[in-house]
Amino acid sequence: MKILVCVKQVPATTDAKIDPETKRIIREGTKSVLNPFDLYAIEEAIRLREKVGGEVCVLSMGPESAKNVLIEALSMGADRAFLLCGREFAGSDTWATSYALSKAVETVGGVDLILCGKQAVDGDTAQVGPGIAAKLEIMQAANVSKVEEITADAVTVSRMNENGFDVLRLKLPALLTVLKDINEPRVPTLNNARKARTAQITVWGPKDIGADPEFIGLNASPTRVVKTEPPAVRNTVTVKIGGEPADAAKALVGEMIARGLLSKEGTE
Amino acid sequence: MAFRKGAPPGFHVEIIPPKQDSGKLEEDLELFASKFERVMESGFTASLTDNAMGLLAFQGHECITELGLRARPDQVLIHLNTFHTKQNLDDILDSCEKLGITSILAISGDGSPRLPKLRPADVEAEGTASVTSVELTRYIRKHYPSFEVGVAFNPYEPVTHEFEKLKRKLDAGASFVITQPIIEQNAVVDRLLAEHPALPVTVEAWMSKRLFLLSDVVGYPIPEDAAFDPIGTLTELIGLYPGCGFYLSLLGFKTQYPTIEEMAAERRDSK
Numbered sequence: 150m151k152i153l154v155c156v157k158q159v160p161a162t163t164d165a166k167i168d169p170e171t172k173r174i175i176r177e178g179t180k181s182v183l184n185p186f187d188l189y190a191i192e193e194a195i196r197l198r199e200k201v202g203g204e205v206c207v208l209s210m211g212p213e214s215a216k217n218v219l220i221e222a223l224s225m226g227a228d229r230a231f232l233l234c235g236r237e238f239a240g241s242d243t244w245a246t247s248y249a250l251s252k253a254v255e256t257v258g259g260v261d262l263i264l265c266g267k268q269a270v271d272g273d274t275a276q277v278g279p280g281i282a283a284k285l286e287i288m289q290a291a292n293v294s295k296v297e298e299i300t301a302d303a304v305t306v307s308r309m310n311e312n313g314f315d316v317l318r319l320k321l322p323a324l325l326t327v328l329k330d331i332n333e334p335r336v337p338t339l340n341n342a343r344k345a346r347t348a349q350i351t352v353w354g355p356k357d358i359g360a361d362p363e364f365i366g367l368n369a370s371p372t373r374v375v376k377t378e379p380p381a382v383r384n385t386v387t388v389k390i391g392g393e394p395a396d397a398a399k400a401l402v403g404e405m406i407a408r409g410l411l412s413k414e415g416t417e
Numbered sequence: 418m419a420f421r422k423g424a425p426p427g428f429h430v431e432i433i434p435p436k437q438d439s440g441k442l443e444e445d446l447e448l449f450a451s452k453f454e455r456v457m458e459s460g461f462t463a464s465l466t467d468n469a470m471g472l473l474a475f476q477g478h479e480c481i482t483e484l485g486l487r488a489r490p491d492q493v494l495i496h497l498n499t500f501h502t503k504q505n506l507d508d509i510l511d512s513c514e515k516l517g518i519t520s521i522l523a524i525s526g527d528g529s530p531r532l533p534k535l536r537p538a539d540v541e542a543e544g545t546a547s548v549t550s551v552e553l554t555r556y557i558r559k560h561y562p563s564f565e566v567g568v569a570f571n572p573y574e575p576v577t578h579e580f581e582k583l584k585r586k587l588d589a590g591a592s593f594v595i596t597q598p599i600i601e602q603n604a605v606v607d608r609l610l611a612e613h614p615a616l617p618v619t620v621e622a623w624m625s626k627r628l629f630l631l632s633d634v635v636g637y638p639i640p641e642d643a644a645f646d647p648i649g650t651l652t653e654l655i656g657l658y659p660g661c662g663f664y665l666s667l668l669g670f671k672t673q674y675p676t677i678e679e680m681a682a683e684r685r686d687s688k
Binding site: 185188221224333334335336337338339340342343346394 | 437438442443473475476479480483502505530531532533575
């Protein structure tokens, strides 16, 4: 079985800054990391490969530095890595990104299952995974919390909804976006990490994947970011309560009741 | 055994394995290897940290294996915290056993969103809310009895609470203790030594000149420009606590290590 995981390099959440002019995230000089939700997709892909055999490919679109997140995926145990890189891709919104990634999936060829994290922590749209499935015209399930069963031609999953879970059977090829509940991502071993750092990463430009230049990049993107602002900084204050433990506990409970964090009922 | 009370030279040198996100991994591994081999040659104990400060790093045992280093069994202390999967925990302990390592330092650890936390059932502690160094110690002693397990002692925590916790750790099978860093005579450490005269105690000595980094440990702010003489302080601590081992954190291998070797030689000669 060939499983492909789409991953994204994102700014470390504590380090994100926004350009006041362009309203885009300033990536230069900012620490970048693998989108945390993608770790779960990589881990699930590796577990499925361990179960049914095959290979795990990872795919990303981004600058040259995005190779680092592919190396991280290879360190966890992925077999091959692909990067879409080139200024033609710059400024792509979720529509154009979905198009480019879907063309790359076709170029990799023979992919049975595509896994994505539920969303990227920078854009928070959760649109690219489903977008790829739409472009490829394959079945998809978002917010998957468990892969119940996988066979050569179908995958059965639990999908979270507002009221609980649906159990869905999808004919392969299919795309899943996965939740954090699905697994605990492994920490790479040193042996794998060393191999990953010398592994070949295939870099493709638009021509390599047969992408129509009219469908990629900023000009092909129907979305316009009008305004982006970082969330307000939360002002937290640490209050230390001294004294004997019993007195301190009473004072703490009193403080929590005063702030509405605890009901007075049953605390007497 | 490196932790036997009064056994010379009793220096435990902290070595932090390379970080997972290192951009120069091979270089970092070379440095790790050179530090490790030097500690082995000196007859000291190499204390290998486990994702210190919650920063993802490679494990000490895998660095030893991967680099083909020779671990002298009595001279390696593997730190092991509670932020692992059950599988990972057992793999680490199995690997350490195969390497002939005999000492583990069981600590609760700092954790991070990227690190899984052991569940009570993983260490057969279903009755507890969460896994601490107590449950970890008990598990190691039960399933890997060949290991001597050490635990941390924090003289800056509320004293009664810390001594109660120490009792639980000792009851779980811990057989030696390493303190948090102290920079002068410490009444709580004095009490520890008085109440547990047979317990091997290693005192952590802060070897960085940047004393303010200890602010979080001691619980009060230390000014960034506070002057500090690590070697002078270590000399003083050795005089104050002659029966203890000394854990050297953030030791400068280029600048301080030769002095430490000289101090060890002096300690050997004086015995």
